[in-house]
Amino acid sequence: RAGVCKAEVCPGTQNGLSSTGSQENQYNLIRDRYDGCEIVMGTSKSPKLKTIREVTGYVLIAMNHFQDLPLGQLRVIRGNNLYERRYALSVLFNYPKEGSNGLRQLGLANLTGGVQIINNKYLSYGPWVYWQDIIRDSSASIEIQYNGERGLFGKNVGTQLTKTVCAPQCNGRCFGTSPRDCCHSECAAGCKGPLDVDCFACRHFNDSGSCVRQCPQNLIYNKQMFQMETNPNAKYQYGSICVSQCPTHFVVDGSSCVSVCPPDKTEVEREGQKRCELCNGLCPKVCDGTGAEHRQTVDSSNIDSFINCTKIQGSLHFLVTGILGDDFKNIPPLDAKKLELFQTVREITGLYYLNIQSWPKELNDLSVFSSLTTIQGRSLFKRFSLMVMRIPSLKSLGLRSLREISDGSVYISQNENLCYHDTVNWTQLFRGSQVRVNNINNKPRDDCGEA
Known part of the structure; x- marks a missing residue:
C-alpha cells in the first residue's frame, strides 16, 4: 500500500552541511529525531533513515564514513525545496581523508520518484544508475563526478524501471510494458498494480493508503436538497497526507494544516484547536x-x-x-x-x-x-x-x-x-x-x- 493509516511524520532540518558537536552527539540528535519516522516534512540529513518512505524536501548525505545508505524504504523525494536550489538528492564526500572506509552502495532499491553525486571515492555503481527513469523533470540537474570506478551492482540490488519502459497509453508510471500495466493516475513513483492503493508513493495526497487528488473536503453537496452540508468524513491536508486532526503546533486554515496564517487572517483558538480566521478590521501586527x-x-x-x-x-x-x-x-x-x-x-x-x-x-x-x-x-x-x-x-x-x-x-x-x-x-x-x-x-x- 502507499501508506498506513497513522504514518509517523517527522520534521526535517535546514542545517545543510553544518553539524552539531561530536559525531556521537550528532548521531544521538539524529536518532531522537528520526527513530521510527516514515515521512519527513522538509529535509533529511541523517544516517538513521531505515523506516523513511518519503521526504518532502531534499536528501543530503555528506561527510559520512559508513559503507551503505540505510534508505532501503525511501520511495519518493518530492523536492519541495532543493539543496543549492537545484538538487533533490545530493551525495558528497562520504569517505575519510585516511583509511579505506567510505560509501560503497546507495541502496536506493525502492526510490522511483536534480541529482548530485560528487567525491565519493569508494562509490562505484551508484553514479551509473539510470536516473532519467527516476527523475520526473527531464530538465533537472544531474551532476555525477569524481566517484569510484564503475563496478558491479551490490549484492541483492536490482533495477525496476517504472517510467521509460511504459506503453504510450500510460500517462505516468507503470509496472510493466503492456498497455494494461499502467499505474493509477495518482501514483507518483511507480506501483505494483493498477489501483490507487498500489502506488509506491502518491502524486498529491495519501488518504489512509489510497492516493487521491484531494483530501475529503469539509463540505459536500447534497444533490437531493441542493445545498452544501458538513462532511462527517472530512480530513485536513497535512503536507502530502490526509489527517483527521492537524498536529497541535499547526493551525487549521479551511481544509489545510498550515504553519502560518495568510496576511488577511489571524490565528484564534476555538474548542482547543488553533484556526485562521478573517480579521475584524486590521489584523494584529x-x-x-x-x-x-x-x-x-x-x-x-x-x-x-x-x-x-x-x-x-x-x-x-x-x-x-x-x-x-x-x-x-x-x-x-x-x-x-x-x-x-x-x-x-x-x-x-x-x-x-x-x-x-x-x-x-x-x-x-x-x-x-x-x-x-x-x-x-x-x-x-x-x-x-x-x-x-x-x-x-x-x-x-x-x-x-x-x-x-x-x-x-x-x-x-x-x-x-x-x-x-x-x-x-x-x-x-x-x-x-x-x-x-x-x-x-x-x-x-x-x-x-x-x-
Missing part, C-alpha cells in the same frame, strides 16, 4: 523574525522594525554581534532601552524559536517579554524552542505571561546569577509529548534564597 542570512540577530539596525509587533513570525535571536555591535558591518551596540519594543509581543509563531545568547548588562531579567504568552516552535533548533545561555547579568527570567510552549524543549544553561528558573511549572506549559527542561550550570538554588 505580524513581524518577521531573525535568522535569515541578511538578518541574523536583533541589532541596532533592525530593532525599529519590531515597533508595535504583536506576533513574531519566525525566530528571535539575540547574539553578541547584535547586543555589543558588529564592527565588521559598522553596526553600533544596541541601546538596552530599545528592547522595550518587545513588550507588545504576545506570540512567537510561524517557525523556529526564541534564542537568547547575549543580553545587555544593564538588564537583569527578560521582562521586556512580559506580554509573551506563546512560543510555537513549529520548527526547532536542536530540539529546543526556548534557549537562554551564558547571560551573566540575568538574575530572573521575568516571563510572567508565558502560558504555552507548543513544541520543543527548553534549554537554560550557564547563567551564573540566574535564580528561580526551577520554580517555573514548565510541564504545565508544554503541549508536545517528548519535551524536557535542561537547567545546567545556573546559580545553585541554595544561594538564591526564598522565591
Whole structure:
C-alpha cells in the first residue's frame, strides 16, 4: 500500500552541511529525531533513515564514513525545496581523508520518484544508475563526478524501471510494458498494480493508503436538497497526507494544516484547536523574525522594525554581534532601552524559536517579554524552542505571561546569577509529548534564597 493509516511524520532540518558537536552527539540528535519516522516534512540529513518512505524536501548525505545508505524504504523525494536550489538528492564526500572506509552502495532499491553525486571515492555503481527513469523533470540537474570506478551492482540490488519502459497509453508510471500495466493516475513513483492503493508513493495526497487528488473536503453537496452540508468524513491536508486532526503546533486554515496564517487572517483558538480566521478590521501586527542570512540577530539596525509587533513570525535571536555591535558591518551596540519594543509581543509563531545568547548588562531579567504568552516552535533548533545561555547579568527570567510552549524543549544553561528558573511549572506549559527542561550550570538554588 502507499501508506498506513497513522504514518509517523517527522520534521526535517535546514542545517545543510553544518553539524552539531561530536559525531556521537550528532548521531544521538539524529536518532531522537528520526527513530521510527516514515515521512519527513522538509529535509533529511541523517544516517538513521531505515523506516523513511518519503521526504518532502531534499536528501543530503555528506561527510559520512559508513559503507551503505540505510534508505532501503525511501520511495519518493518530492523536492519541495532543493539543496543549492537545484538538487533533490545530493551525495558528497562520504569517505575519510585516511583509511579505506567510505560509501560503497546507495541502496536506493525502492526510490522511483536534480541529482548530485560528487567525491565519493569508494562509490562505484551508484553514479551509473539510470536516473532519467527516476527523475520526473527531464530538465533537472544531474551532476555525477569524481566517484569510484564503475563496478558491479551490490549484492541483492536490482533495477525496476517504472517510467521509460511504459506503453504510450500510460500517462505516468507503470509496472510493466503492456498497455494494461499502467499505474493509477495518482501514483507518483511507480506501483505494483493498477489501483490507487498500489502506488509506491502518491502524486498529491495519501488518504489512509489510497492516493487521491484531494483530501475529503469539509463540505459536500447534497444533490437531493441542493445545498452544501458538513462532511462527517472530512480530513485536513497535512503536507502530502490526509489527517483527521492537524498536529497541535499547526493551525487549521479551511481544509489545510498550515504553519502560518495568510496576511488577511489571524490565528484564534476555538474548542482547543488553533484556526485562521478573517480579521475584524486590521489584523494584529505580524513581524518577521531573525535568522535569515541578511538578518541574523536583533541589532541596532533592525530593532525599529519590531515597533508595535504583536506576533513574531519566525525566530528571535539575540547574539553578541547584535547586543555589543558588529564592527565588521559598522553596526553600533544596541541601546538596552530599545528592547522595550518587545513588550507588545504576545506570540512567537510561524517557525523556529526564541534564542537568547547575549543580553545587555544593564538588564537583569527578560521582562521586556512580559506580554509573551506563546512560543510555537513549529520548527526547532536542536530540539529546543526556548534557549537562554551564558547571560551573566540575568538574575530572573521575568516571563510572567508565558502560558504555552507548543513544541520543543527548553534549554537554560550557564547563567551564573540566574535564580528561580526551577520554580517555573514548565510541564504545565508544554503541549508536545517528548519535551524536557535542561537547567545546567545556573546559580545553585541554595544561594538564591526564598522565591
